[in-house]
Amino acid sequence: MNWLHVCVALFVICIVTMVLISLLSKAPTAEQLRYTYGAATLAEKTETRASWNGWDILHTAIILGVVVAFYVYFW
Numbered sequence: 001m002n003w004l005h006v007c008v009a010l011f012v013i014c015i016v017t018m019v020l021i022s023l024l025s026k027a028p029t030a031e032q033l034r035y036t037y038g039a040a041t042l043a044e045k046t047e048t049r050a051s052w053n054g055w056d057i058l059h060t061a062i063i064l065g066v067v068v069a070f071y072v073y074f075w
Contacts, residue, residue, distance in 0.1 A: 033039050040048070 037045070037048075
């Protein structure tokens with residue numbers, strides 16, 4: 001069995017599992033949907049964007065740099 005076959009099998013198993021769980025669980029209530037980003041009011045979205053400061057951007061850039069360096073080195 002090739003490693004690619006194993007990867008495809010794992011991918012398919014994950015997709016099937018997610019579909020089965022979503023079909024067997026009940027739909028979210030309006031209260032639960034309130035916590036999604038799409039349901040946020042304009043004031044809540046503005047507050048979320050304003051909470052990012054320079055350190056958050058720096059840490060995000062560092063993490064992305066490490067991930068890119070990892071893939072460049074091991075690809």
